[in-house]
Amino acid sequence: MSTFKLVLLETSDIHGNILPLLYGTNKKAELGLAKVATLIKQERKRNEHTITIDNGDLIQGTPLTYHYARFQRSQPNPMVAILNDLHYDAGVFGNHEFNYGLEMLNQAVKESRYPWLSANIVNSKTGEPYFGKPYLVKSFPGGPRIGILGLTTKYIPHWEKEEHIRGLRFEDVIVTAKKWVRFLKEEENVDLVVVSYHGGFERDLDTSEPTETLTGENQGYELCMEVEGIDILLTGHQHRQIAGKTINGVLVVQPGCHGLTLGKVTVEFQKSQNGFHVVKKDSELLSVDGIEPDSSVLASIQSYEDEVQKWLDQLIGKIKGDMTVTDPLEIRLKDSALMEFINKVQMHAAGVHVSNTALFDNHSRGIPVDVTMRNVVANYIYPNTLVVLKVTGQIVKDALERSASYFELSDDGTTVVVSKTFTTPKPQHYNYDMWEGIQYELDIRKPIGERVTRLEYNGAKLLPHQELEVVMNNYRAGGGGNYMMYKDCPVVKDIPIDVSELIANYILEHEIIEATVNHNWKVVY
Known part of the structure; x- marks a missing residue:
């Protein structure tokens, strides 16, 4: 009986933070995608089989991304370019992805060398996933098949300007997940179902008591309790740091915001005559404190940074x-x-x-x-x-x-x-x-x-x-x-x-x- 180890790496709510600094003061800070990049590369050296996913709210949030959106659109999106260079496997849409309008978002998607997954954001006329891919199946030679489903909080129409989401419909996360998780299990024959959901939890993870008004903005708890077949739920949106928690057998993770930590999930499989089975799964958050920023990320952003600093x-x-x-x-x-x-x-x-x-x-x-x-x-x-x-x-x-x-x-x-x-x-x-x-x-x-x-x-x-x-x-x-x-x-x-x-x-x-x-x-x- 053979074994197989997989490591999932998650970023979420980076919000345009690349460099380890706070733009308001220009003082150094222990955050940012440049530091996270170092951790990602370290994990890939230590682990043969990895999947890296961004869980949304990537392209908005700092003066650098604002300046890019206003003045530098003829150049590649700096956030997407970094994820391309880091060979991300997939990305998910966050609510702030829509802040600059669909034209810029579509440009970012087009520039990406990784798929953006979106099962519940559909074309309002056809009902088909608007951005093309609801899920990704990742397989490894001689290893398991991993299904990754992308979901986004359905609450976006409550916040976003109508012209920024015209032609889109945000369907219920639970209904959508039930459909596609079953499809992944029965049609794609995956051995592990990972849901990457740009949303969080409206209930206490230990007591199930409501922690906020139950609006449906954060349906993570309901995904764990009501959708059969999910193994791992990657979350975000609330900027919480969550690891080592399991709800109804589903391992849940949330890596905070602004590149403070990198979410890491380790899954161990055993192979038998009936295929691969999960025998162990756990999670942790890797802090960027004291981590040196990746030099290639710093070099790639320098021309953008020079311009934004002059402007500021x-x-x-x-x-x-x-x-x-x-x-x-x-x-x-x-x-x-x-x-x-x-x-x-x-x-x-x-x-x-x-x-x-x-x-x-x-x-x-x-x-x-x-x-x-x-x-x-x-x-x-x-x-x-x-x-x-x-x-x-x-x-x-x-x-x-x-x-x-x-x-x-x-x-x-x-x-x-x-x-x-x-x-x-x-x-x-x-x-x-x-x-x-x-x-x-x-x-x-x-x-x-x-x-x-x-x-x-x-x-x-x-x-x-x-x-x-x-x-x-x-x-x-x-x-x-x-x-x-x-x-x-x-x-x-x-x-x-x-x-x-x-x-x-x-x-x-x-x-x-x-x-x-x-x-x-x-x-x-």
Whole structure:
């Protein structure tokens, strides 16, 4: 009886991070695809039989990928070029793959020397997989047949601009998996079924208790429990680090984000008269801490990097006053010059008097006195555009209540902390909005759903039926972040220019920006 060992390597949610640095500060960091590349090559030297898969959210996320999308499209996509050179076996579509539109995505797919797998993204007219290949079968001489099925969170239409996904339909992950896993087992006669799913888990992996609202955005747990025949589930999207976990016999893995780790699955087979059978499978995450970046990856990216660094260092204006961030929690408790400024830019671009925006993460440092493009993209990190919705006073109140649930009080009632629903399993600081153009107070001593204690417009109480035109980013306007109250609101206008570009243009136009705070809102505790 012979044995066979296979190693599966997974990257996910790289989000354009190649070099081991943070673009906002240009300081070194223990992350990035260049470091991951070193680990991949090491694993291939140690193991004869390997398969390498990227699980999505590859081509968007850093100034380098933004600059490429805006100014360098005539050149090869740098992210795809690196995966080509690393001889990836397959890739899966993440939700952020669609951020720059189908034209750029189709270009990336065309440039790839590996297949992009997508079973549940189908042509809205024919029902056939839109990108061609739902799965890949990988075989080894004298070894087992491995079936790899690609799936993507079906929730994308809730976030993405319609024109970026026109002609596509995102089918249910569970229904799709049942169809194709059975096909792989019965028609392709594979010995191992690997599902690479750009999605995560809405339940605790140990207790099965819900960890977030069960929306269907992250159906990983259901895939393990309801789809017979899956051996290994590669996941992503939530930026969690998961290894060594098994759900209903399915080994699950998730390698975090930004190239912090490489997911590794080791599978051992035995061959008998009836074929190959799995006798052991386990997983681990390989950290890039202390790993030297791969020199060939660094060389391949250098021309792109030179251009983006010149662009980032352009001086575009000055701030009179203080728009920096010293405490990200404090800036979410009361009005600040930074958030007021971004809302002002949005209102200026949209020609309306009410706006909301968010401090996207806790790494934002704000905008210093001498402003460069680096400062802008470090604070506005997503390629969002703007949408103006017609909303009622009741919808505004409902949205504020959703934001107010971001906070909770410590057990002794003296300290404000961030609710675990916004931090676990994935940090969601970007789902707390701050408004300009209305006056409001949130009292977080009160129960969730009853925290809006003041809500006024132009000095008078905002009535439930009263209509306002509000500008917000396209992610929020589509209901992203469980702001479903916006989902059916009439769209007054779209502003199809990236918000970071609007901010930069506003600073260039005005040259000197005065930092102002009108204290139109606060959190009471």
